[in-house]
Amino acid sequence: MRLKALLPLTDLDLHFARLIGRLAGDQCPELLTAAALTSHVTGAGDVCLPLDQWSDRKIGDDGDAISLPGRAEWVTLLQESPVVGSPGEFKPLILDRAGRLYLQRYWAYEQQLSDLLRQRSQQDLGGIDEEKLQQGLGLLFPPQPDLVVDWQKVAAAVAVRKRLAVISGGPGTGKTSTVVRILALLQQQAANPLVIALAAPTGKAAARLQESIQIAREQLPMPAEVLETIPTRATTLHRLMGSRPDRVQFRHDAHNPLPVDLLVIDEASMVDMALMAKVVAALPVGARLILLGDRNQLASVEAGAVLGDICGDQAGYTVDCRQWLERLTGQILPDEGLALNPLADAVVQLRHSYRFGGQSGIGQLAEAVNRGDGETARRLLDQAQPADVRQLDREEEPVAFAAGIYRDYLQRIAGGAAVGEIFAAFDSFRVLCALRSGPAGVAGLNQEIRQHLEQDGLIDRGVTWYPGRPVLITRNDHNLKLYNGDIGILLTHDSGLLQVCFQTADGLRWVSPARLPPHETAFAMTVHKSQGSEFDRVLLVLPERDSPLLSRELIYTGLTRSRRKFILSDRRGMLLPALARRTRRASGLREKLWGDENRGADVTAITVER
Ligand SMILES: Nc1ncnc2c1ncn2[C@@H]1O[C@H](COP(=O)(O)OP(=O)(O)OP(=O)(O)O)[C@@H](O)[C@H]1O
Numbered sequence: 001m002r003l004k005a006l007l008p009l010t011d012l013d014l015h016f017a018r019l020i021g022r023l024a025g026d027q028c029p030e031l032l033t034a035a036a037l038t039s040h041v042t043g044a045g046d047v048c049l050p051l052d053q054w055s056d057r058k059i060g061d062d063g064d065a066i067s068l069p070g071r072a073e074w075v076t077l078l079q080e081s082p083v084v085g086s087p088g089e090f091k092p093l094i095l096d097r098a099g100r101l102y103l104q105r106y107w108a109y110e111q112q113l114s115d116l117l118r119q120r121s122q123q124d125l126g127g128i129d130e131e132k133l134q135q136g137l138g139l140l141f142p143p144q145p146d147l148v149v150d151w152q153k154v155a156a157a158v159a160v161r162k163r164l165a166v167i168s169g170g171p172g173t174g175k176t177s178t179v180v181r182i183l184a185l186l187q188q189q190a191a192n193p194l195v196i197a198l199a200a201p202t203g204k205a206a207a208r209l210q211e212s213i214q215i216a217r218e219q220l221p222m223p224a225e226v227l228e229t230i231p232t233r234a235t236t237l238h239r240l241m242g243s244r245p246d247r248v249q250f251r252h253d254a255h256n257p258l259p260v261d262l263l264v265i266d267e268a269s270m271v272d273m274a275l276m277a278k279v280v281a282a283l284p285v286g287a288r289l290i291l292l293g294d295r296n297q298l299a300s301v302e303a304g305a306v307l308g309d310i311c312g313d314q315a316g317y318t319v320d321c322r323q324w325l326e327r328l329t330g331q332i333l334p335d336e337g338l339a340l341n342p343l344a345d346a347v348v349q350l351r352h353s354y355r356f357g358g359q360s361g362i363g364q365l366a367e368a369v370n371r372g373d374g375e376t377a378r379r380l381l382d383q384a385q386p387a388d389v390r391q392l393d394r395e396e397e398p399v400a401f402a403a404g405i406y407r408d409y410l411q412r413i414a415g416g417a418a419v420g421e422i423f424a425a426f427d428s429f430r431v432l433c434a435l436r437s438g439p440a441g442v443a444g445l446n447q448e449i450r451q452h453l454e455q456d457g458l459i460d461r462g463v464t465w466y467p468g469r470p471v472l473i474t475r476n477d478h479n480l481k482l483y484n485g486d487i488g489i490l491l492t493h494d495s496g497l498l499q500v501c502f503q504t505a506d507g508l509r510w511v512s513p514a515r516l517p518p519h520e521t522a523f524a525m526t527v528h529k530s531q532g533s534e535f536d537r538v539l540l541v542l543p544e545r546d547s548p549l550l551s552r553e554l555i556y557t558g559l560t561r562s563r564r565k566f567i568l569s570d571r572r573g574m575l576l577p578a579l580a581r582r583t584r585r586a587s588g589l590r591e592k593l594w595g596d597e598n599r600g601a602d603v604t605a606i607t608v609e610r
Pocket residue numbers: 152169170171172173174175176177178212354355
């Protein structure tokens with residue numbers, strides 16, 4: 001297939017196209033191309049192949065280019081094929097009316113998820129003790145004179161009224177603090193304590209959720225009997241769902257639902273379409289679902305941009321809901337228009353960052369990045385004003401800068417620091433890259449940082465496993481309970497052996513380096529892999545050449561991993577092209593949830609760096 005020479009198609013894409021050709025008994029190039037491309041874009045993050053965007057396109061250089069068919073011709077050919085069905089049919093490929101071509105499985109996930117979310121959002125829960133709720137809201141969300149609207153209070157009221165609540169907000173906007181208060185309010189309303197599960201897509205994110213929930217719970221002005229009903233343990237979604245080695249299906253599904261009355265999912269932007277569909281299907285019909293996340297962040301590594309699609313372009317509430325929210329929260333909501341879709345009543349955007357006030361550079365930079373306002377972003381970084389954001393000078397080597405910080409980390413290990421202190425030192429700083437390969441990619445930077453540290457005599461030359469080597473797991477190992485994204489550090493175990501130590505919610509785990517699943521050094525990591533983590537200081541290194549992977553969402557996600565200081569290395573001026581580019585995943589979920597008004601949104605498929 002010539003397409004293979006022009007696009008990075010995988011063996012799987014080609015196998016799939018051949019299979020489709022065999023099943024159809026037809027080697028029609030338009031069909032095979034559509035099949036290979038659908039498999040390809042799904043592997044790269046899109047849920048479907050939007051024919052509108054691919055038809056009439058030329059792929060490759062002039063001499064060796066392939067021209068894709070026009071839309072009408074392509075649609076007709078596909079509709080005539082026995083392997084392409086309409087929505088609802090059981091065929092390997094599904095073509096919908098808007099010209100989106102899906103793998104059957106992904107069409108089914110999307111349809112199931114949208115049906116279940118719409119059902120949930122349509123129900124307003126009755127039986128609310130409004131007097132009790134009003135009192136609780138007043139107690140847990142006291143007036144804040146500097147805020148026009150306390151959106152946390154609105155989010156809490158929404159989450160009591162609806163079976164589905166989606167709370168989106170940037171870093172430090174109080175998503176976790178708010179959800180703890182919501183849990184207290186719901187327990188106060190419940191005749192019998194609700195069974196609550198707290199989950200996140202990765203182990204790291206689950207550990208952070210657990211820690212934040214514990215801190216926030218201690219600060220609640222609530223009687224002990226209510227506090228006791230708020231869980232303090234969080235788990236990964238895979239563990240909650242009962243993942244089984246080498247099986248695609250989880251233990252829990254619609255026939256064996258999760259034993260919960262309420263499920264809270266943090267870092268929901270990282271949850272892909274397939275996983276979200278399975279989790280929502282496994283929720284009992286009567287259970288509540290609360291999604292927390294930041295819709296401006298990068299989407300999940302696997303296909304879909306579920307949180308962004310669920311939030312849609314929501315602005316304002318339906319008349320009934322708005323009146324109810326104003327009455328219960330005692331606030332006048334701004335005039336953002338009136339919604340007709342009940343899903344709008346389930347979505348709240350938190351807008352005030354308690355971590356990054358108006359004076360914070362990180363906060364101001366995050367807003368500018370989200371707006372795509374390159375001029376303001378440049379000014380903040382060039383002037384290093386406020387001082388929590390800055391840019392390295394052209395002569396400042398990012399690697400030398402990073403090695404200077406890791407030097408202190410390795411010296412602590414050599415000095416016999418305790419494991420907790422070592423992890424805290426490592427987690428206080430991270431180098432983040434946009435790309436995996438190339439001079440400013442993860443592999444190159446890790447190599448160069450190591451060389452600097454060797455020159456300082458802190459790492460022995462030629463030794464693979466040196467004390468302090470941080471490793472990032474890149475593939476799940478269910479037997480060892482190590483998961484993609486987990487980070488360990490090679491340290492001396494009490495037995496005297498060098499082992500890789502992992503900090504888990506259940507304490508330290510030590511694993512022999514020989515037993516580790518696939519892994520890589522983690523002085524530098526991709527922004528994608530850093531999702532769900534935060535560090536005091538972040539150095540974001542942009543590549544020397546523009547790439548379709550450089551996007552506004554990527555810069556925003558890298559920036560918002562930093563708690564105290566953000567440093568950018570951008571030697572070739574890639575920030576502005578990045579801010580001008582938005583990543584939109586192709587999917588039909590937004591339209592299924594929100595209706596036709598979003599049809600044909602500017603969807604530009606972008607390959608995801610894994
Ligand atoms: N209403 C509030 N009043 C005062 N401080 C608050 C309020 N809400 C949150 N905070 C504080 O802001 C900080 C961030 O809150 P929290 O961790 O809940 O935010 P988050 O959105 O979950 O953050 P992230 O996901 O970025 O870590 C915490 O120190 C918290 O105590």
